[in-house]
Amino acid sequence: MNxxxxxxxxxxxxxxxxxxxQALKNISLEVAxxxxxxxxxxxxxxxxxxxxxxxxxxxxxxxxxxxxxELTKLHTDKIVxxxxxxxxxGHLIFNSMSVLENLQLGTYHGKKKEQSxxxxxxxxPILRERKEQTAGTLSGGEQQMLSIGRGLLSDPExxxxxxxxxxxxxxxxxxxxxxxxxxxxxxxxxxxxxxxxKKSLEIADRAYVLETGNIVMEGQADDLLNDEEIKDAYLGxxx
Amino acid sequence: MHILEEAFRxxxxxxxxxxxxxxNGLSLGSIYVLLVTGFNLMLLVAKIIQFAYxxxxxxxxxxxxxxxxATNNVILAILVTIVVSxxxxxxxxxxxxxxxxxxxxxxxxxxxxxxGLSMVLxxxxxxxxxxxxPISFSDNWVGGSVFRYGIINISRSSIxxxxxxxxxxxxxxxxxxxxxxxxxxxxxxxxRHVAKLFGIPIFxxxxxxxLIAGLxxxxxxLLLSMLIGTASPWLGESVALKVLAVSIVAGLGNLKGGLFVxxxxxxxxxxxxxxxxGSWSNVIAFVIMLIVILAxxxxxxxxxxx
Numbered sequence: 001m002n003x004x005x006x007x008x009x010x011x012x013x014x015x016x017x018x019x020x021x022q023a024l025k026n027i028s029l030e031v032a033x034x035x036x037x038x039x040x041x042x043x044x045x046x047x048x049x050x051x052x053x054x055x056x057x058x059x060x061x062x063x064x065x066x067x068x069x070e071l072t073k074l075h076t077d078k079i080v081x082x083x084x085x086x087x088x089x090g091h092l093i094f095n096s097m098s099v100l101e102n103l104q105l106g107t108y109h110g111k112k113k114e115q116s117x118x119x120x121x122x123x124x125p126i127l128r129e130r131k132e133q134t135a136g137t138l139s140g141g142e143q144q145m146l147s148i149g150r151g152l153l154s155d156p157e158x159x160x161x162x163x164x165x166x167x168x169x170x171x172x173x174x175x176x177x178x179x180x181x182x183x184x185x186x187x188x189x190x191x192x193x194x195x196x197x198k199k200s201l202e203i204a205d206r207a208y209v210l211e212t213g214n215i216v217m218e219g220q221a222d223d224l225l226n227d228e229e230i231k232d233a234y235l236g237x238x239x
Numbered sequence: 240m241h242i243l244e245e246a247f248r249x250x251x252x253x254x255x256x257x258x259x260x261x262x263n264g265l266s267l268g269s270i271y272v273l274l275v276t277g278f279n280l281m282l283l284v285a286k287i288i289q290f291a292y293x294x295x296x297x298x299x300x301x302x303x304x305x306x307x308x309a310t311n312n313v314i315l316a317i318l319v320t321i322v323v324s325x326x327x328x329x330x331x332x333x334x335x336x337x338x339x340x341x342x343x344x345x346x347x348x349x350x351x352x353x354x355g356l357s358m359v360l361x362x363x364x365x366x367x368x369x370x371x372x373p374i375s376f377s378d379n380w381v382g383g384s385v386f387r388y389g390i391i392n393i394s395r396s397s398i399x400x401x402x403x404x405x406x407x408x409x410x411x412x413x414x415x416x417x418x419x420x421x422x423x424x425x426x427x428x429x430x431r432h433v434a435k436l437f438g439i440p441i442f443x444x445x446x447x448x449x450l451i452a453g454l455x456x457x458x459x460x461l462l463l464s465m466l467i468g469t470a471s472p473w474l475g476e477s478v479a480l481k482v483l484a485v486s487i488v489a490g491l492g493n494l495k496g497g498l499f500v501x502x503x504x505x506x507x508x509x510x511x512x513x514x515x516x517g518s519w520s521n522v523i524a525f526v527i528m529l530i531v532i533l534a535x536x537x538x539x540x541x542x543x544x545x
Contacts, residue, residue, distance in 0.1 A: 057435060080438025092433045094426055105422050109438050154438050 007065070008033040008189060009054070009158055014062035016046075016053050023049040023058070025213040031158070031191055036184045038200040038221065039193045040234055041210035047193035048089060050210070051160040054191075055079050055086055066158065081109045085156035089163040091147040095136030099127055102135050102146055106153035113153075120149035123179070141172035148179060152188075159183065161192045165199070177203055197234035201225045209234070244514050252390055259391045260513040261506055266397040266466055268505020269404030273459045274478065275485045275497040276411060277452035282544060283428035283492045284448035287335045288350035291357040292328075292456065293482055294475035298360065299324040299460035301470065304374045313380075321457030328453035331356070332446060346544075357476060364472035373471035381468040396465035403462050407455065408498065415494070420447055428492070428543065481524070488528045490538025500539065504528075 009031040016024040024046050031037045039047045053060035055076050064071045071079050093102050103120060107113040121128035124145045130138060135146060144164060151159060161180060165173040173196070181203050184190050194200040201207055201221045209217040209230065217224070224230050244256065274293060281289045302323040306316040334356070338348050365371040382395030415421035423444045427434045435441060464470060485504055489496030504524055511520035531539060 055436075075440070075442070076435050077438045077440040077443075085438065086436055088433075088436050092430075092436060094429050094433060096429055097422070097425060101422055104419070105426055105437055105439065108419070108423070150437065 008035075008067060009191070010063075010065045011050075011054070012063040012065075014050075014053060014060045014064060016049050016058050016060050018058075023213050024053060024060075027062075027213075027215060029208055029215065029218075031189060033157070034184070034187055034189055035206065036180075036190045036204045037192070038204035038207045039191070039210055040195070040197040040200060040207055040224075042234075043195060044212075045210040046213040047210055048162050049213075051086060051162050051191065051193055054160060055084065057086075077109075080154050080156075083155065083157040084160065085151040085154045085158075086160040087147050087151040087162065087164065089166060091140065091143040091164075093135045093143055093146055093150065095134070097135055098132055099135050099138070099146055100131040102150055103127070103131075103153060106150035109154040111155055116153050116155075120152060123152075123182075124149055140168055141175070144168060144172070144176055145179075148176070152183070156188070158189045158191065161190060161194075163193055163195065165194065165196050173199070197230070198225070255389045255391055256513065257510070260510045262391065262393065262397065264506030264509030265502060266400035266505070267509055268502035269400045270459060270463050270466065271481060271485055271504050272404055272498050272501035273407055273455055273462070274482045275489070275501045276408065276494060277455040277459070278482050279486055279492050279494050279497055279543075280424070280448050280455075281452050282346075282486070283494075284424050285332070285335065285445045286339065286346055286349075286431070286544075288346055288353060288483075289331075289335075289452075290350060290353040290479050290483065291331070291360060291475075292353075292452065293478040294357050294360040295324055295327040295331075295453075296456045296460045296463065296478070297470055297472070297475040298327060298364065299457055300464045300474075301364070301368050301374065303380075303460060303464050304376060304470070307377065307380060317461060320460050321454060324457035324460060325450060325453030328449045328456060329446070332449050336445075357479060361472050361476060368472065371472060373469055375469045376464050381465055396462075396468075400462050400466050403458060407458050411451075411455070412494075414451070420444075420451075424448060477521075484525065484528050488531050488538055490540040490542040492543035493538060493540045494543070496538060496540030 007030055011027055011029045014024055014027040015022065027050060039050060041047050049058055052058040054064055054071065056071065056074060056079060057076055060072050062072070066082060066084060069082065071082070074082070094105065100117075103117050104113070107116055110116050126142055127146060127149060130142065135143065138146060164176045164180070168176065177199060180190060180192065192200055192204065201224055204221040207219065207221045207224050208215050209224070217230070225235070274296070278289060278292050281287050281292070299320045303316050303320045306312065306319045334352065335349050338344060338352050341348070384392050385395050385398065386393040415424060423439055424447070426437065426439055427441065427444055431441065481504060485497060485500045486492070489500040507527060508520045508524050511523040515523070
């Protein structure tokens with residue numbers, strides 16, 4: 001759990017409210033450096049809200065520390081500058097702008113801008129071919145690649161990935177998961193929110209299970225894969 | 240028949256007369272283009288309807304006039320005008336930010352607030368600046384005629400308005416499409432939420448839009464003071480109505496559409512002045528715009544904001 005004495009990401013008693021509805025209840029969670037952690041749970045369990053609270057897109061109450069620094073009072077852009085990026089649900093990009101412009105916007109907080117974009121083209125050669133194309137005309141899978149590529153360009157250490165498989169064909173989903181594993185292998189820390197519990201538990205180190213805004217279970221991904229309760233609740237349908 | 244038209248018809252100079260009016264209209268149109276560009280920029284990036292923007296231009300014209308009168312130093316007048324314009328626009332930012340941060344308000348609240356701000360500024364100007372009397376700029380500043388062909392008379396200030404207009408528009412679109420600041424502007428204009436997810440600094444970029452609009456406003460003040468040679472506390476409001484109309488007719492927030500409609504309004508107005516009594520030119524311009532809006536409610540080129 002420790003990296004030079006301080007925890008990498010630590011959420012302590014975090015609550016999030018949408019007006020009067022409480023979406024997250026006393027969430028405490030930790031992610032170590034270079035770990036691959038997955039949040040599983042049904043639609044509406046609060047997985048997306050949890051990721052958004054880390055970036056202060058949904059204002060959190062409680063404490064969220066990244067490398068010892070308190071995030072809850074920072075604006076989103078400052079949190080991104082501190083080394084966290086989000087790859088949002090529904091591969092959100094700027095549809096009217098070109099692929100290259102989307103990547104250039106991604107480099108706003110990054111350092112070696114040109115070189116980094118070249119690296120992304122290395123990961124996703126299709127993006128190089130389409131760099132002058134309007135991002136809105138890409139296929140769903142290509143948009144997801146652009147979204148991931150863009151997310152890497154702010155030089156993050158921690159990447160929050162929100163439901164990357166949503167709306168994509170199974171073949172593409174496999175590709176995207178392979179990419180996430182590769183990114184984790186080269187040192188990126190990943191916190192993934194995913195409804196596809198089986199697939200994500202297979203690639204993650206650890207997992208948290210969310211139900212109606214609460215963490216109801218946590219543990220090693222392998223253990224959860226073999227847990228009877230988890231099997232019944234989350235794996236039964238998706239195997 | 241209008242008396243001027245009649246006179247020139249009698250002398251067989253009808254075509255020359257028409258061309259002269261169109262050229263005048265293009266200079267006036269350049270000013271509208273620049274105004275609507277600054278207005279649209281703040282609409283797209285800062286998400287405000289800044290009705291008082293032309294008032295800031297008028298106050299900047301007063302600054303030009305005051306510096307010229309006190310020092311007769313053209314460079315200083317230009318610098319002060321631009322600084323005053325930028326300063327006024329930046330100064331208004333906290334007001335609009337306060338309004339937009341109140342829960343449940345939308346862009347219309349900024350519209351109402353800016354109308355109020357505009358009225359306050361008119362009052363202040365009409366009481367405190369030059370005792371409320373209109374100001375006029377010296378002949379040196381306005382400049383004379385540089386080209387004359389029959390009744391076609393091209394003044395130095397018209398050339399400044401055309402060339403200045405083109406240079407500023409080209410520079411603005413270069414900024415918008417070729418620089419990081421421009422990409423940030425377009426990103427926030429397209430989708431504020433996605434911009435936030437990208438880690439784009441919303442506040443800083445919004446401030447940049449006020450700054451660029453202020454810079455534009457400074458240029459407008461300089462060109463307009465040369466072109467019309469006068470300013471009054473009431474100039475801003477009639478201009479503001481036209482800027483708003485141009486933006487709506489082109490399609491709210493449509494920067495490219497604003498170029499076309501801004502120029503077109505200048506020409507229509509100027510030609511109308513030539514053929515009917517001056518006070519009717521506004522009516523004609525607004526009736527044409529009303530017809531366009533009835534036919535195309537989202538504007539000729541499509542609205543860029545909802």
